[in-house]
Amino acid sequence: MTVAAGTVPRPERSIDIYRRALTWLETHLPGGWSVSSDRPRSPAAPNRLLVTAPDGDSVSFAIVASKGVLSGDVARIAAELSDSDRGFVCAHYLSEPVRRQLDGHGISYADATGNVSLVADRPAIWVRNRGADADPWRGPGRPSGVLTGEPSERVVRALADHAGQMSVPELIKLSGASTGAAYRVVEVLFERELVSRLPRGPITEVRWEHMLRAWAADRKPCPTRGFAAPAGLDELRARLAAADGALGYAVTGIGATDYATPVVLEVYADDVDAFAAALELRPVDGGADVVVATPWSSVVFDRMQHRDGLHCVAPSHAYADLVAGPFRHPDAAEYLLTTMTTDETSWRRAVRRAR
Structure with a gap:
């Protein structure tokens, strides 16, 4: 069973992406196994996922929830995990190339269409399910370079609310956006001439009025x-x-x-x-x-x-x-x-x- 386009709303908030992915994981867990997580303030996703075996032994995963994960993001995600930590990536959809890269790095994952992979040595578990082979929510000719989603909200707000030159690493700390997402949003802002930036250097100017207007026009209205x-x-x-x-x-x-x-x-x-x-x-x-x-x-x-x-x-x-x-x-x-x-x-x- 997989998600068909138009049958289920696309999850937008991090917590909704995590919940949808968790539903698929729970569906395919062996009998007697269970999952739990911490409870951060909604709409953020939890930080840790705990998978427990029937005998009470458990394994913990660091949760990485994102609307979209590109092939170029996987190496960064792997690098941000400590040597002793395991990762569990959640997204509304994970493409086949991205899933292969996550498998290659030993990172578990689940998306909202039913693609699931959970692997641990101790306690030993291997869960696998195949969901959609294409993003069911991606329409034809979907525009690129738009300021939508949580990373855009975080980056735009941080740039608007702070004055002075700012490096992208400083922006990442101020905004709370992930490294890859922050760089992508800055690239969009630069291409649309909403910010000025030195080559491989800091952001030197923010046209905050135009940036806020562009963000307001692009973003999806809240319910x-x-x-x-x-x-x-x-x-x-x-x-x-x-x-x-x-x-x-x-x-x-x-x-x-x-x-x-x-x-x-x-x-x-x-x-x-x-x-x-x-x-x-x-x-x-x-x-x-x-x-x-x-x-x-x-x-x-x-x-x-x-x-x-x-x-x-x-x-x-x-x-x-x-x-x-x-x-x-x-x-x-x-x-x-x-x-x-x-x-x-x-x-x-x-x-x-x-x-």
Whole structure:
């Protein structure tokens, strides 16, 4: 059994990619064997996978979750694993050449189409399944050089939020993106003339306004759900301020600016159901005064600002949200852009270098 195009949505978040891959792995594990993992903050994937034999003996794998893995990434993944560690790569799809290279490096893997390989010497286990031979979600003529996915979000936000020359290794540390992904995103930005870079040297200029607009246009909108606040938005804001960030949220859109008092509160939430339940929000099909989005990446919670006691996305993220997507508001976007351009030092941080 494999995934057929159009039958199953393509997993986008790291946690969803991991869960889909894990489902395939669990399906093909021998009887009595089990898997478990640590629990990081969604939407990130876990860091470690533990596979346990019927007698209780277990083996641990370092999880590498990525939307796409290219042949050139495998050597890097292998090099980043310690000599004593085992790797388990998860992706929405792993091509046959990539699977061969992973096998050659002794790295286990599973993708969302059912391609699975899990190998360990102690306890001894060998699991194998063949899934799709082609990416079922890749449409004809799919464009390259676009700023989509978590690595793009992390790199674009880090470049926008920091000022000064920056080497790619420094960018990798600031963004949290993997080495290979960061280099690929920088190449796209350079080709689209959104950044300037010295040959084999640092990034010397970031055209952050154009970069944020390009990212906003390319990225896939987050899924949203509408709710009603029974006691009104003023009471809801007071409860959010009192929660002091314990609910895992970030206000975006007009509410993250001083453009105007919003009539609809637009929010990202780490767990939409838990957020709504804690605030006693009521789901509605129309006329919502609270719109809650599920973020593709935890980058929405990076470098947040605080306004009137509320946790809000960084100005760079608010601007991108106002430019395009479900929180679009052109007038507020231009207002915020003027504020950001007038005083970049109020929101862009200087790159700190180790001494």
